[in-house]
Amino acid sequence: MKIAIYFSHSGHTKKVAEYIAGKLNCETIRLEEEKKRRGLVHFFVGGFKAVRGLEEKLLPFKDIGPYAEIFLGLPVWAGKTCPAVNFFINHAPLEGKKVHVFFTLGGDDWQKAGEQIRSMLSAKGALPGAVSAFPNFREFNETCVRTADDFINTVSKG
Numbered sequence: 357m358k359i360a361i362y363f364s365h366s367g368h369t370k371k372v373a374e375y376i377a378g379k380l381n382c383e384t385i386r387l388e389e390e391k392k393r394r395g396l397v398h399f400f401v402g403g404f405k406a407v408r409g410l411e412e413k414l415l416p417f418k419d420i421g422p423y424a425e426i427f428l429g430l431p432v433w434a435g436k437t438c439p440a441v442n443f444f445i446n447h448a449p450l451e452g453k454k455v456h457v458f459f460t461l462g463g464d465d466w467q468k469a470g471e472q473i474r475s476m477l478s479a480k481g482a483l484p485g486a487v488s489a490f491p492n493f494r495e496f497n498e499t500c501v502r503t504a505d506d507f508i509n510t511v512s513k514g
């Protein structure tokens with residue numbers, strides 16, 4: 357069974373996750389940070405933790421045991437994976453699960469975050485699958501639709 361799991365602070369990754377879940381006809385789980393930060397505090401604390409590969413504690417989330425294939429969405433923060441998803445990867449039971457990753461980001465440099473998340477997933481015994489990104493994200497436009505459709509096609513071809 358498939359599921360789309362995502363973290364989204366300002367709603368960009370949510371839009372992509374919902375499109376992908378709609379195409380796959382699967383459920384979504386939105387990961388929520390326990391501490392709600394806003395504005396500059398959010399930006400600086402988030403960036404600081406992301407640079408160091410630290411976690412941000414999440415509120416409890418649904419049991420992902422039944423799902424063998426995960427589409428994991430997250431924003432790039434400071435060129436790296438965001439702390440909420442670091443927490444998810446460190447604490448969720450991912451062993452043996454196929455995990456495909458999609459990023460949204462304001463710029464276009466996501467390759468290092470892609471390598472980082474593949475190695476984090478491997479270290480947890482997950483099977484890293486396809487990695488895709490939605491760079492220069494401002495709105496969910498036609499380019500995003502094409503990128504998401506390509507991502508889904510790549511995954512479905514194995």
Ligand SMILES: Cc1cc2nc3c(=O)[nH]c(=O)nc-3n(C[C@H](O)[C@H](O)[C@H](O)COP(=O)(O)O)c2cc1C
Binds near residue numbers: 364368399460
């Ligand atoms: C703390 C922080 C750090 C960020 N660092 C980067 C970055 O290094 N590169 C980039 O392209 N965008 C960066 N961004 C922009 C986000 O990746 C981008 O806006 C993303 O689409 C947000 O997704 P969301 O709306 O789902 O939270 C950063 C945003 C935040 C809040």
